[in-house]
Amino acid sequence: MADRTLPQVFKYVDDNAETFKKLLKEAVAIPSVSCDVKYRNDCVRMVEWMQEKLKEVGATTELRDVGYQTIDEKEVKLPPVLVGVLGNDPLKQTICIYGHLDVQPALKSDGWDTEPFELVERDGKLFGRGSTDDKGPVLGWVHAINAYKAVGEELPVNLKFVLECMEESGSEGLDALLLEKLKPEGFFKDVDYVCISDNYWLGTTKPCITYGLRGISYYFLEIQCAQMDLHSGVYGGTVHEAMTDLIYLMNELVDKNGKILIDGIYDSVAPLTDNEKKLYTNIDFDTDGYRKSIGAPKLAHNGDKEQILMHRWRFPSLSLHGIEGAAFQPGAKTVIPGKVIGKFSIRIVPNQEPEEVEKLVFDFVNKKWAARKSPNKMRITAQSGRAWTENPDHPHYQAAARATRMIYLTEPDMSREGGSIPVTITLQEASGRNVLLLPMGAGDDMAHSQNEKINVRNYIEGIKLFAAYFHEVSKLPKPSK
Numbered sequence: 001m002a003d004r005t006l007p008q009v010f011k012y013v014d015d016n017a018e019t020f021k022k023l024l025k026e027a028v029a030i031p032s033v034s035c036d037v038k039y040r041n042d043c044v045r046m047v048e049w050m051q052e053k054l055k056e057v058g059a060t061t062e063l064r065d066v067g068y069q070t071i072d073e074k075e076v077k078l079p080p081v082l083v084g085v086l087g088n089d090p091l092k093q094t095i096c097i098y099g100h101l102d103v104q105p106a107l108k109s110d111g112w113d114t115e116p117f118e119l120v121e122r123d124g125k126l127f128g129r130g131s132t133d134d135k136g137p138v139l140g141w142v143h144a145i146n147a148y149k150a151v152g153e154e155l156p157v158n159l160k161f162v163l164e165c166m167e168e169s170g171s172e173g174l175d176a177l178l179l180e181k182l183k184p185e186g187f188f189k190d191v192d193y194v195c196i197s198d199n200y201w202l203g204t205t206k207p208c209i210t211y212g213l214r215g216i217s218y219y220f221l222e223i224q225c226a227q228m229d230l231h232s233g234v235y236g237g238t239v240h241e242a243m244t245d246l247i248y249l250m251n252e253l254v255d256k257n258g259k260i261l262i263d264g265i266y267d268s269v270a271p272l273t274d275n276e277k278k279l280y281t282n283i284d285f286d287t288d289g290y291r292k293s294i295g296a297p298k299l300a301h302n303g304d305k306e307q308i309l310m311h312r313w314r315f316p317s318l319s320l321h322g323i324e325g326a327a328f329q330p331g332a333k334t335v336i337p338g339k340v341i342g343k344f345s346i347r348i349v350p351n352q353e354p355e356e357v358e359k360l361v362f363d364f365v366n367k368k369w370a371a372r373k374s375p376n377k378m379r380i381t382a383q384s385g386r387a388w389t390e391n392p393d394h395p396h397y398q399a400a401a402r403a404t405r406m407i408y409l410t411e412p413d414m415s416r417e418g419g420s421i422p423v424t425i426t427l428q429e430a431s432g433r434n435v436l437l438l439p440m441g442a443g444d445d446m447a448h449s450q451n452e453k454i455n456v457r458n459y460i461e462g463i464k465l466f467a468a469y470f471h472e473v474s475k476l477p478k479p480s481k
């Protein structure tokens with residue numbers, strides 16, 4: 001079938017590139033920002049928009065309710081999860097595809113060159129929030145299915161979809177849906193492989209297949225010194241300021257070289273074996289290009305390639321993200337904030353369990369707080385997702401490598417990813433199947449940042465990659481139960 005079908009599918013993809021861009025433009029125009037409740041209706045609208053796209057390719061779909069989240073002691077409804085099924089031929093392999101439809105916040109005033117929710121094509125790049133993370137890749141799957149249909153060929157695999165709109169906010173409600181509802185209902189019974197396209201190549205030219213993710217443990221550290229903000233000329237010098245306490249605590253967490261100062265945090269990190277160490281030598285990675293692409297004066301670890309990769313993939317890191325309630329807008333505001341919330345996270349790694357990390361962080365912050373002897377109120381809360389690794393020697397990875405070679409005419413690197421997709425390990429456990437990450441975008445796509453983009457080439461060749469991946473997986477033997 002490959003001889004005749006795939007060239008036709010690829011030609012259809014090339015011939016319809018403009019339509020695919022137009023659909024991405026529509027998706028990007030829906031500001032489905034999951035971390036801000038004021039966009040909650042847009043998140044729901046985004047899921048419904050995608051439901052239509054799945055229906056149009058013939059999938060049966062359901063919007064599954066996942067309950068509520070608590071924000072400032074109020075219950076807020078979570079966006080539904082879109083579950084889809086396309087095909088149930090027992091002779092075909094069944095792939096479960098996961099992706100997310102929510103995005104990180106973005107404002108033009110953050111420093112974007114164009115409106116973030118308006119997809120703009122410039123110099124072979126499609127700029128817009130969600131273009132690479134993760135609306136482009138999710139749409140890529142739909143376009144690949146459409147291409148098979150359009151050339152009059154049957155899809156060579158059955159597909160199951162799990163598409164959520166809360167990934168950027170800890171995937172609230174999703175684990176419970178998968179483990180307590182979909183699994184008991186038999187959703188995973190016929191699943192043979194799981195595939196996710198929600199990460200990026202390591203560099204800008206060489207494709208990757210990814211077999212590991214760091215987890216994330218995200219903290220909100222709240223200090224309150226007064227019921228309201230105060231004039232610093234009237235109250236300055238008379239109160240114990242919340243911001244001063246917060247900066248003190250946040251400064252105790254990590255040193256200037258990125259070493260995490262929380263007692264015991266490195267104790268459970270998986271030891272580095274000689275075999276693993278060797279893997280980093282062969283990875284194609286231009287550290288200086290990486291440094292220049294972000295405009296950093298110097299990288300940590302003296303820019304040593306192996307160290308940089310290990311600290312992205314297999315060692316934990318702690319980042320300070322921001323302070324809610326601080327006067328961050330331009331101008332010389334002279335307020336003493338009454339309440340501030342410091343936000344930081346730790347990217348956690350194999351063998352670190354979220355509960356253990358959370359306990360270490362709480363104990364450390366409580367110890368520092370007690371030593372500070374501040375009269376203010378302090379509260380710390382966390383939300384966490386686990387790290388994940390997979391066996392990249394599995395036939396599933398070999399199939400994805402063959403598909404990649406077919407499209408990019410080069411051997412993909414087997415990479416890990418420093419970011420997190422909290423549901424990956426749940427899908428691995430719920431299905432008992434091999435899970436693979438097949439990135440569409442390039443390493444300089446700037447997901448979460450200003451001017452997020454996907455290269456037109458990555459988007460269009462990525463659609464072909466997904467079509468080729470379906471073909472290669474269809475030739476695999478059924479995995480043993």
Ligand SMILES: C[C@H](N)C(=O)N[C@@H](Cc1c[nH]cn1)C(=O)O
Binds near residue numbers: 169418
């Ligand atoms: C790798 C993936 N595309 C991604 O961006 N994941 C987020 C997940 C997350 C968890 N809490 C907040 N966001 C990430 O790694 O930051």
Ligand SMILES: [Zn+2]
Binds near residue numbers: 133447
């Ligand atoms: Zn993201």
Ligand SMILES: [Zn+2]
Binds near residue numbers: 133167
């Ligand atoms: Zn993502």
